[in-house]
Amino acid sequence: MLKRVFIVALVLLLVGNGAAWARPAGHNGPDKVAGTVAVSSRTETEALAPQDSTASDQDLSNSDQEATERLRATLRERIQSMQMNRDRTQESWKVLKQELQSLRHQYTIQQESRQEIKNMFKAAIRLAREQNRIQEAEQWLRELAEMDPIDASVYQELGQLFRSCGDTQPKLWCVGKQVYTEVPPVIKTGRILVPIRAVTQSLGANVEWKADQQIIVITKGDIVINLQLGKRVAIVDGKEYKLDQPPEISASRVIVPLRFVAETLKAQVNYYPEGQIVAINP
Numbered sequence: 375m376l377k378r379v380f381i382v383a384l385v386l387l388l389v390g391n392g393a394a395w396a397r398p399a400g401h402n403g404p405d406k407v408a409g410t411v412a413v414s415s416r417t418e419t420e421a422l423a424p425q426d427s428t429a430s431d432q433d434l435s436n437s438d439q440e441a442t443e444r445l446r447a448t449l450r451e452r453i454q455s456m457q458m459n460r461d462r463t464q465e466s467w468k469v470l471k472q473e474l475q476s477l478r479h480q481y482t483i484q485q486e487s488r489q490e491i492k493n494m495f496k497a498a499i500r501l502a503r504e505q506n507r508i509q510e511a512e513q514w515l516r517e518l519a520e521m522d523p524i525d526a527s528v529y530q531e532l533g534q535l536f537r538s539c540g541d542t543q544p545k546l547w548c549v550g551k552q553v554y555t556e557v558p559p560v561i562k563t564g565r566i567l568v569p570i571r572a573v574t575q576s577l578g579a580n581v582e583w584k585a586d587q588q589i590i591v592i593t594k595g596d597i598v599i600n601l602q603l604g605k606r607v608a609i610v611d612g613k614e615y616k617l618d619q620p621p622e623i624s625a626s627r628v629i630v631p632l633r634f635v636a637e638t639l640k641a642q643v644n645y646y647p648e649g650q651i652v653a654i655n656p
Contacts, residue, residue, distance in 0.1 A: 523550030533649025
């Protein structure tokens with residue numbers, strides 16, 4: 375009986391020493407299984423932690439830039455090929471239009487590539503004019519005006535295109551888009567007169583017509599403009615200003631001197647005689 379007890383005690387002692395020998399020297403922490411659980415817990419915590427979006431945003435920006443560059447390269451090759459081969463097929467023009475539309479979308483998100491994108495549009499416009507595709511040339515010029523409302527060369531080329539088609543009617547543009555009016559603009563003594571509401575609505579101003587006195591009151595913020603039919607004097611914030619051409623009635627509509635009103639409302643006005651285009655930009 376004593377011999378059996380001694381043998382059991384010896385076995386237990388050997389097992390305990392073997393477990394101690396299995397640990398690295400100087401290890402006083404939890405056992406191997408506990409350590410594994412701790413590592414797994416840290417991994418899940420790191421996975422749930424908020425990610426820094428700077429790197430991913432930069433990768434997305436670089437990806438957009440590369441896509442724009444590839445599209446420009448494809449367009450450049452297509453335009454050159456269509457010029458060299460005198461390619462006038464409908465299929466080629468259809469693909470060209472689709473690619474230009476994609477490039478225009480890139481214009482809104484790729485500020486650093488905007489000049490190159492505009493150059494591609496201008497190359498396509500030259501091709502359209504070479505192949506006498508006036509409709510496409512006009513459409514892309516209008517799109518360029520919307521993309522960059524202060525690009526004078528776009529309005530000049532639009533004017534030349536209109537003139538070549540025999541269209542010499544004065545036209546009004548505001549922030550890159552043509553403003554259509556019931557009564558067309560009128561030129562008198564070198565001044566363009568337009569329907570009053572065409573100006574005020576385009577520039578975010580309000581207008582009031584006092585029929586009994588034939589007075590027009592235009593307001594925008596702190597600016598108040600008073601005009602009277604047939605009078606060559608305007609009153610702005612209590613001060614009198616001489617007008618080269620007074621307001622008048624045309625086809626039952628009040629028309630006013632465009633430049634005076636627009637510039638008084640702090641807008642920039644440019645006139646392009648090639649097609650009698652007036653461009654206004656706030």
